Amino acid sequence: MTSLLDQTRFSESIYKPTMARIVDINDLTALDRLFTVELPDGVYLDHQPGQFVKVSVLGVGEAPISISSSPSRTRQTFELAIRKVGDLTGVLHDLQAGAMVGIRGPFGQGFPMDRFKGKNLLFIAGGCGIAPLRSLINQVLDDRGSYGHMQILYGSRSAADLMFKDELHEWENREDVELLLSMEKADIDWPACTTGYVTHLFPQIELDPRNTIAVIIGPPVMYKPTIAQVRNKGIIEGNIWLSFERRMKCGVGKCGHCQINHIYVCRQGPAFQYQHVKDLQEAM
Amino acid sequence: MQPAKILPKSAFPGWIDFLKRSYTVVGPKAMHGQTVFGEIETADDLTLEYNQSVIPPKKYLVPQREVLIEYKLDGTEVEAKFNEEATVVFGVHTCDLHAIKLLDLIFSKGFTDQHYAAHRDNTIIIGYECLTTCGPESFCRSMGTASAPESAYDLHIIDMGSDYFIQIGTERGEALFTGYDGVFTATEPDYARMNGTLSDKWQRFPYRLDVDVTEIPDLLAESYHSDHWQELADICLACGMCTQVCPTCYCFDIRDEVDVTLSVGKRVRSWDSCQIDSFALVAGGHNFRETRAARQRHRFMRKGKYQFDATGMVGCVGCGRCATACLVDITPIKTFNELYRRQQQQPEEVEA
Numbered sequence A: 001m002t003s004l005l006d007q008t009r010f011s012e013s014i015y016k017p018t019m020a021r022i023v024d025i026n027d028l029t030a031l032d033r034l035f036t037v038e039l040p041d042g043v044y045l046d047h048q049p050g051q052f053v054k055v056s057v058l059g060v061g062e063a064p065i066s067i068s069s070s071p072s073r074t075r076q077t078f079e080l081a082i083r084k085v086g087d088l089t090g091v092l093h094d095l096q097a098g099a100m101v102g103i104r105g106p107f108g109q110g111f112p113m114d115r116f117k118g119k120n121l122l123f124i125a126g127g128c129g130i131a132p133l134r135s136l137i138n139q140v141l142d143d144r145g146s147y148g149h150m151q152i153l154y155g156s157r158s159a160a161d162l163m164f165k166d167e168l169h170e171w172e173n174r175e176d177v178e179l180l181l182s183m184e185k186a187d188i189d190w191p192a193c194t195t196g197y198v199t200h201l202f203p204q205i206e207l208d209p210r211n212t213i214a215v216i217i218g219p220p221v222m223y224k225p226t227i228a229q230v231r232n233k234g235i236i237e238g239n240i241w242l243s244f245e246r247r248m249k250c251g252v253g254k255c256g257h258c259q260i261n262h263i264y265v266c267r268q269g270p271a272f273q274y275q276h277v278k279d280l281q282e283a284m
Numbered sequence B: 001m002q003p004a005k006i007l008p009k010s011a012f013p014g015w016i017d018f019l020k021r022s023y024t025v026v027g028p029k030a031m032h033g034q035t036v037f038g039e040i041e042t043a044d045d046l047t048l049e050y051n052q053s054v055i056p057p058k059k060y061l062v063p064q065r066e067v068l069i070e071y072k073l074d075g076t077e078v079e080a081k082f083n084e085e086a087t088v089v090f091g092v093h094t095c096d097l098h099a100i101k102l103l104d105l106i107f108s109k110g111f112t113d114q115h116y117a118a119h120r121d122n123t124i125i126i127g128y129e130c131l132t133t134c135g136p137e138s139f140c141r142s143m144g145t146a147s148a149p150e151s152a153y154d155l156h157i158i159d160m161g162s163d164y165f166i167q168i169g170t171e172r173g174e175a176l177f178t179g180y181d182g183v184f185t186a187t188e189p190d191y192a193r194m195n196g197t198l199s200d201k202w203q204r205f206p207y208r209l210d211v212d213v214t215e216i217p218d219l220l221a222e223s224y225h226s227d228h229w230q231e232l233a234d235i236c237l238a239c240g241m242c243t244q245v246c247p248t249c250y251c252f253d254i255r256d257e258v259d260v261t262l263s264v265g266k267r268v269r270s271w272d273s274c275q276i277d278s279f280a281l282v283a284g285g286h287n288f289r290e291t292r293a294a295r296q297r298h299r300f301m302r303k304g305k306y307q308f309d310a311t312g313m314v315g316c317v318g319c320g321r322c323a324t325a326c327l328v329d330i331t332p333i334k335t336f337n338e339l340y341r342r343q344q345q346q347p348e349e350v351e352a
């Protein structure tokens, strides 16, 4: 067996994708679909939650997409939640199960789960940020005894924009998960749903700031106000983790597109410890 | 290092003909009053006393457009493409040699870029010592790039009047004389003449920066919040010419192209520019470097600080091409000097 990373790195070219088959496609929302991708025989995906792959349709182009399945549930198949926003993602949405896509990666640095063990976890997602965060959540659920209390705050525009509804219900029903939703338009019957932004959920949660790790993934506008709320709870900068989205062409630290000041998001990120990026003007 | 060679100028055309038998030879050629690197047929095609070429010889290692992979659209065949043409690049100025040294570091760091490596493997580089400074925009002396860096060339040529002194950088460079008998091994007096030629040259190379090259990374770091970026942005056209002509710029775009038959296609990389407003734009319309001021700052920070931090080499080699190319006269000499002037004006921080 070869890992996809070795396959990508040691093939003739780091730009040459491995062709993989889409084996299942499920609608998540009107704009988001979950693709289950199967690697060819003998190749497996070895990743950290928070890492991404470059996905391509030959003849159309390539885009960075977070791995949405957790390492604990990933081997030869893995999942990608993809929002239709443009050329490539539009073509991906038109594909049927059985179609082939190119995959390179996994690239970048994910979240260091080993450092999170024994800690309480505060996971905060805005919009599509739930796609990469789901990889962390399921990793924790599959190794539940290794971690402390888990709180999930998920902000969405409306009920129709919620992704992974079945899983949300499962999490909601678990004793060992505290899930809170916020919606700009709270048009859903849900035990704990607040009208507003994800930042409006903070007054409702209690946590032990000394032993809590906060992970925030969402659109660019979400970071500053959310970090302020997390800091307000007493969580120190070193325990706040983020993930950044940037334009990415190569994924391997060459093309220059993903730079935040001197940092290459594709290599040093997309997951970052807040204290390492807070002083970078181009970060948030 | 191998002992140097002496090539009499009378034997030079014959040696070029000899090289042409095994290689494509490219070098500086005069064209419409400017110099461009292009293929040469005979030694007569070369202009060796040239001011900076419009586009640096970097184009033979990082072409403006390059096919990375070719494929059948149905995915049944995906093949990486590599440069296979054995080329001798003749007459590379010392600043451009420094730029190649920097590109070597960048394309091998972390993930090895095999396409760059293939170009490098197939391209033999013959440096040419500059004995006078190029134009008024060149500041190689200030940047410490007016002498050849050893790791970048296969051979390096110094014009000593009646003959050429040729330093050997690599075995494959030396092999360019295998089977050619018009060349001699340099002797003590030849080394003395060569050193005389080099020491004479410095009087023709003025320092054009007020700041020392070793101070540039810190100068940039301290100038991050300078008002000067906005002043540059006020006149900058965001045309990207400065980055297109730069020997150390290598940022690229990757796009797919489909053949008219709709059965095959290729993935192509081409030069890109951080000065173009869409460079850091993502889907959803968020632009992480929206203003021209932020983009000019990024360009100079990258040259003066980020690349130094990443590779140990300052990312500008002082060739001056960007200054010549810029329609509104934004130049690195003026920019570095202005940032330095402002830094010097600031009251010294008093030690507690």
Ligand SMILES: Cc1cc2nc3c(=O)[nH]c(=O)nc-3n(C[C@H](O)[C@H](O)[C@H](O)COP(=O)(O)OP(=O)(O)OC[C@H]3O[C@@H](n4cnc5c(N)ncnc54)[C@H](O)[C@@H]3O)c2cc1C
Residues within 6 Å of the ligand: A052, A061, A062, A063, A064, A065, A066, A067, A080, A081, A082, A083, A084, A085, A086, A087, A088, A089, A090, A128, A131, A132, A244, A245, A246, A247, A248, A249, A270, B281, B282, B283, B284
């Ligand atoms: C680390 C990372 C993880 C991501 N994870 C996901 C995910 O899990 N699900 C998801 O739906 N989306 C994700 N994205 C965003 C996704 O990459 C973009 O939506 C996608 O590139 C848009 O491509 P397009 O051709 O459909 O859009 P278009 O708007 O047509 O794109 C035009 C051009 O811009 C480039 N481009 C636009 N936005 C981006 C971007 N954000 N990053 C890189 N290139 C861009 C495209 O490559 C294309 O060349 C992620 C982005 C990053 C950087």
Ligand code: SF4
Residues within 6 Å of the ligand: B242, B245, B246, B247, B248, B249, B303, B315, B316, B317, B318, B319, B320, B321, B322, B323, B332
């Ligand atoms: S920034 Fe300008 S002077 Fe410096 S290497 Fe590039 S083109 Fe030459």
Ligand code: SF4
Residues within 6 Å of the ligand: B235, B236, B237, B238, B239, B240, B241, B242, B243, B275, B325, B326, B327, B328, B329, B330
């Ligand atoms: S060449 Fe001059 S005008 Fe054009 S982008 Fe560069 S600095 Fe701006």
Ligand code: FES
Residues within 6 Å of the ligand: A247, A248, A249, A250, A251, A252, A253, A254, A255, A256, A257, A258, A259, A264, A265, A266, A267
């Ligand atoms: S995506 Fe190319 S350098 Fe990061």
